[in-house]
Amino acid sequence: MRISKLPEIGTKYEIESPKGDKVAVIFLTTGEIELYVLEAGAEHPSVTRLTSEEARRIGSILTGAMLTVEREDVEVAFSDISDLRIGIHMCPVSERLVGKSIEDLGIRKRTGITVIAISRRGQNIISPPPETVFEKGDLMVAIGSLDQIKACTREFR
């Protein structure tokens, strides 16, 4: 992929397929995004101008899921409620937490996140009740805002 700066216009990302088709994405300084497709041998490119929201939707279709993955964290965005982001955080349960229940630890109270699943020796506990006790080797899955997830990794790591 070629990245080039076009002063006063924006930034251009360009790839060429082995067949010679070219696709360029241009992030305009106005905040809109232009998508160029130039088929090999074609006289004129096809161009469409997208809002950042539309571009994100196309992007998530192309990546195969409505998700953005950041290491063990996953963020889910909804196409109809653009400002709603839900973070899903997956982490192994640390030594400190073993033998204590979700309620004892006050995970929800202290960090705001909700534990939605525990993976235990290949078995999944979906929506574990608050009295569920963590065991060694558990994987915990929790949801919350990105800030809450950050608070959680700080508290319990």
Add this chain to the structure above:
Amino acid sequence: MPFLVDLAVVTVSCLALGLVSKYLRQAAIPAYIIAGIILGKSGFKLITSYDLIQWLGEIGVILLMFYIGLEFNFKGIKEPGTLFAGCTDFGVNFITGFSLGLLIGLTLVEAFILASAVYISSSAIAISSLIENKRLIYPEAETVVWLMVFEDIVLAILLVVLTSIVSGSLAMIPVSLAATLVLIVFILTLFRRLSNFISPLFERDDEIPILLIFALLFGFSAIAYLLSISLHCHISEVIVAFFLGSALSGVKSLKWLLGDTIAFKNLFLTIFFFSFGMLFQFQFATLSSAYFILALLALITLSILGKFASGAIIGKRLHGSLETGLRVGAYTTPRGEFSIVLLAVVIGTRTGNYELLVSLVVAYVIILSIVGSGFAKHGDRIGKAIMAGINKLLPLAR
């Protein structure tokens, strides 16, 4: 409140003519200048305070140069391709304008100003044509936008040199140059030191950031003015604005303010084009003389050919294709805002001594911004047509 009437005349007439030109898909700059000519000193004399409108217009020029400085990319310009393209563009088109200026009997300084005005293409028209014509995926789009950036830095240099030359006696030229350079170096080093301190001020969401921008702009312009007075030389506040912009371009938090700055720039720049037309002394006798018309036609023809020639050289060297080069030529043909800004900054309103030159450049810019937009709009067709012509004429050369 007479100034409200003046402001109403300016904004309403520019709005009306601007809308018409956008509707006709033409460049709006000549429309604003023509509005000024019709309603100003040469026309209906509807303005009561020419000073006020002129001052507001000067703010537009300061903001334009500040914005260009802010967006200026020193790194990209050092690319060998950009350097080659920029130097070819300057060499061919400046020399064309300069020799024609001497040929029609202008003085050396006048020919220098004419050449500068003829050399500089209109970034606004070239860039909007590239987007509208869907050319951004082609390699020549990059060449054209970088050419525009290169022309910006040349404009800054030309302005430093020209304002110093025109400012007064021969002996004052080195003083003006030196004072300007000292002030530029001072600004650049000052903001390198202060950037950590200033950056958080731009992040506030009240009126402080925009106030700070204008305080810096007016503050340094005032310093340039006061220095000029005390040293009896000339330091252009426009140059100061350009370098203030490039000094601040490193401040990341300024990005949030870019939209506001552009909005102010667009408003005041429109008033500037109006004020330029408003002060233009329209002499029908001069404009209709055979000598003037011949000179104008020669200027138009040669400068169009010049851009196509430089474009062809650039295309052949950078892209290995004459046709790409001809498209570069077509996109850089329109002249506009910078030629007028250069003229206004260098000569100001002293049209007395420079009447022929000013009339020539104004007529030239009005015609070439319209004709040139046509060239830019049909850039690919023109490139193809010229190639077809060349192939027909030179069947043996292939």
